[in-house]
Amino acid sequence: MHVLVCEDDELIASGIVAGLTAQGLTVEHVGTASKAKAMLKAAVFDVMVLDLGLPDEDGLKLLQQLRQQGFELPVLVLTARDSVTDRVDGLQAGADDYLLKPFDLRELAARLHTLLRRVAGRSVNLIEHGQLSYDPSSRITLLAGQPVDLSRREQALLQALLHNRGRVLSAEQLKDSIYGFGDELESNALNVHIHHLRSKLGKGIVETVRGLGYRLGTADGAEQP
Numbered sequence: 278m279h280v281l282v283c284e285d286d287e288l289i290a291s292g293i294v295a296g297l298t299a300q301g302l303t304v305e306h307v308g309t310a311s312k313a314k315a316m317l318k319a320a321v322f323d324v325m326v327l328d329l330g331l332p333d334e335d336g337l338k339l340l341q342q343l344r345q346q347g348f349e350l351p352v353l354v355l356t357a358r359d360s361v362t363d364r365v366d367g368l369q370a371g372a373d374d375y376l377l378k379p380f381d382l383r384e385l386a387a388r389l390h391t392l393l394r395r396v397a398g399r400s401v402n403l404i405e406h407g408q409l410s411y412d413p414s415s416r417i418t419l420l421a422g423q424p425v426d427l428s429r430r431e432q433a434l435l436q437a438l439l440h441n442r443g444r445v446l447s448a449e450q451l452k453d454s455i456y457g458f459g460d461e462l463e464s465n466a467l468n469v470h471i472h473h474l475r476s477k478l479g480k481g482i483v484e485t486v487r488g489l490g491y492r493l494g495t496a497d498g499a500e501q502p
Contacts, residue, residue: 296382310334344371351392409496447490
């Protein structure tokens with residue numbers, strides 16, 4: 278899961294980034310509305326964590342602008358504004374969830390997984406695909422009932438494919454899901470992760486669509502019909 282955190286308090290932001298990264302998420306942090314807009318244009322994100330008290334623009338105004346511009350990614354509003362009116366305003370502006378400060382990082386991560394689950398139309402966290410099952414919250418991967426050890430990057434790659442069944446994702450879209458902007462990236466890094474995922478889950482798990490990118494295949498090594 279690729280998360281954009283827009284929070285101007287550096288202490289809070291560093292805690293969020295460290296906590297979510299430790300749970301296997303790829304996280305980018307910005308401290309202003311203008312940087313958030315630039316980041317959303319530069320990369321693809323699965324979900325956004327938005328503080329309302331930004332130094333250059335109110336978070337609600339930013340949220341309204343994003344919705345008017347067609348950005349549909351789930352947005353979790355993270356704020357100290359705790360009145361009913363504030364919560365209603367946030368939801369009416371286009372927020373998908375609302376979490377008050379102070380908060381527990383485990384709850385934040387759980388809410389982000391829930392938002393992504395809703396977007397995918399699932400009622401439970403567990404994602405099943407043929408013989409493969411994957412739980413984004415626990416990061417447990419099973420193939421034919423047997424546990425499979427995946428690295429954090431491999432999990433991010435698998436999750437991106439599972440959340441976009443039937444869609445072709447470009448190499449850049451997959452890289453956005455796996456890497457942060459500050460990560461050093463070898464030219465063949467994506468191919469290496471795809472190779473490892475195929476070796477662990479079957480060569481058919483990632484299908485190459487010539488000239489376009491990649492999409493989710495089968496998880497048992499069999500070719501697609």
